[in-house]
Amino acid sequence: MPRLLLFPVALCCLAVCGCHDGPLYALKHANPYFVREWKKDEALGITDFQRRKELELLVRTLPSMSANEQAEYMVHLQQILDKDPSPDMRHLAVRASTSISGPAALSLAQQALDDDSLKVRMAACDVLGKRPEPEAAQSLAKLVGESSNLDIRQAALRALGGHRGDVVKDSLKLALDDRDPAIRMAAMQSLEQVTGEPLGTSDPDVWVAYLEGKPYESNPGSFAERMRSMF
Known part of the structure; x- marks a missing residue:
């Protein structure tokens, strides 16, 4: 598919929340932690763009999800915090955990207090301030x-x-x-x-x-x- 057509395709996938298996489709299928190899180098920029947009979407939609759905996504948020080299992605993962109940989400926010990125640590403080x-x-x-x-x-x-x-x-x-x-x-x-x-x-x-x-x-x-x- 020509490069110019990839951006509209990515945006269309984002516009439909049910695309594939949910907002984290790109994170799970175009991410080095969930597949063995990256796609071709020319696709990396678009992959990063889609992953970020889908994680931003997840931050907004997680509060309306069921507890089981939130628990499923919690696994992927932890993977991002543990392994993603992008401070922006780790920051969004911490933000997304705000609305998830339970010890796993609390542990993620506590772990983020030791992150190398100031932005991530600041987000962790804010999230912990909202946890019960x-x-x-x-x-x-x-x-x-x-x-x-x-x-x-x-x-x-x-x-x-x-x-x-x-x-x-x-x-x-x-x-x-x-x-x-x-x-x-x-x-x-x-x-x-x-x-x-x-x-x-x-x-x-x-x-x-x-x-x-x-x-x-x-x-x-x-x-x-x-x-x-x-x-």
Whole structure:
């Protein structure tokens, strides 16, 4: 088939969700982890294009799939994270796992915290912030305490805002004493989410007093809270 006709064919396959055996057709049939050999070199670029588009489609369609279908695709997402050389593909695999319940999806997100790509690690923080398991919060709290990367620590702190419990509060409280103002800010923003208290993001000491059950002076609240009060 002439090269110019391959792109329309690939797009047509994407447009029909039932094409072959689902959104991961290209990932399973034109991927070196699922077949023994690559196709001819001239087809590689189109293969990569189709794989990425189909994985983007999977991110959007997984939430509406049955548990059995999600479990089937979970196997392929794990393969991508383990072996795919493309950070974009690994990033999308992590994103796709968000809506899948169970230990396999949790383990995938936890594994992604150690990925070589910052983009993948950031996605893992976001996904763990949306997962319900206590282990997700524990992984984020550990990352806050151990990572030397400012962006990752901020992402983990923001993600902790989606959880509750003593582990979360203790981790956020420790971050209030950090030397970096961005870390303290992220901790206070998450504390507002976790506690529901509008104590603001200007004074970490107010939050420390609150968390320790001590008296504290009234705070004008966060910027968003002050803006809402004006209208």
